Amino acid sequence: MEINCPRCAIALVSPGGGPPWCPACEWNLDAYDERRPPELGWRWLDRRAHRLAYRLTMARHAELHADPARPMPGGGRTRVVLLVASVLLLAVIAGIVVLGAWIVIATWLSLATVFGVLLLLIAYAVRPRLGRLDRDADRLDEMTAPTLFALLRRVADATGAPMPDVVEVDAVLNASAATIGLRRTRVLRLGLPLWAVLTPQERVALLGHELGHFVNGDTRRGALTGVATRTFGELALLLRPGPPAGDTLVMMIADLITRAILRVLCTGAVAVHVLLVWLSMRDGQHAEYLADDLAARAAGTTAAVSFLDLLCRAETLDMIVRRDARAGLEPPLWRASVDELRAADPVVRQRAIRQEVSMFAGHPPSGLRARLIEARAPHAPAVVLAESDDASIDAELAKRYAVARREIAIGG
Structure with a gap:
């Protein structure tokens, strides 16, 4: 039986199941799908969080739709909050190090020395982490992939982004860009399954988006602004109570008290971590839209x-x-298999919005991202990848493609 929208009388849709919605006015698109995996642990809370996330996500999209020249993230309240939290956290960690070292030196080889060593170990466990290069990653260089690096250079020039210091490939259907370590090494990672199925200009768009992360002011990637979110997560894991222990009544009571204290501290750390992650994720979605805009400028x-x-x-x-x-099938043949997926479909975009909306989503829903690019002034491609160069890149990646295909076949 066909059910029509109570708002505009259009037939409701529900591809893949879940609560139906109106494809015209999007009535009920914000409804929570009970089949979603829980995020906060309680269904009633997840439903409310989903609706709030939907409203915030749509509001941010509307803001950017109305004001394409909206300033980059990184200079507002979110950045200030993350900076203050990071500085305070670093000051506390430094204080713990100083106190621990002073106790160890002043009470050497006494019972108090154990407490000082414990403080130093705690400071080490929650130390800020800036990331490190994966020694086992498959890296490309300009000698083995000259055409790909030439394309990277052209896209970098078109987007105003610096070249990555390291280019890696793997067998994951994804791509990413990160700035890691004390030297702030720029790392670009290309998932060969995703790269293989893209058309030449879509490959330019992918590179434009990822290189855009080096210049879009994303607070999640800052050396200092990212300290707080990462460290409170580590602190929550450190404070998580272990299994019950103790053989005697006294030990069991002591263990019970210790676990209660740790549970309170862990809950506090988790609450702060969730708040900071939520703040950075909302700001990060703005940065993703900006990276999409750079992708459109580069690829069209x-x-x-x-x-x-x-x-x-x-x-x-x-x-x-x-x-x-x-x-x-060899990866270069996968592209033909996904050609039918490229047609724009409003219902598919709407379904992606419902599925991808989250309080902790680092990316805006892909359906909204496509809408925003379409709504803005069209861009002609600044970088055109010729078919011959596209084929040369595939030839340069041939051995890596073979490895990726075997990994996917075995894992699948």
């Missing part, structure tokens, strides 16, 4: 929208890639 609006529409079908895309890998 058409390619950027096509790329984002493909991301709306990530689950189907993953199944197709795994199917082709198990069938023994």
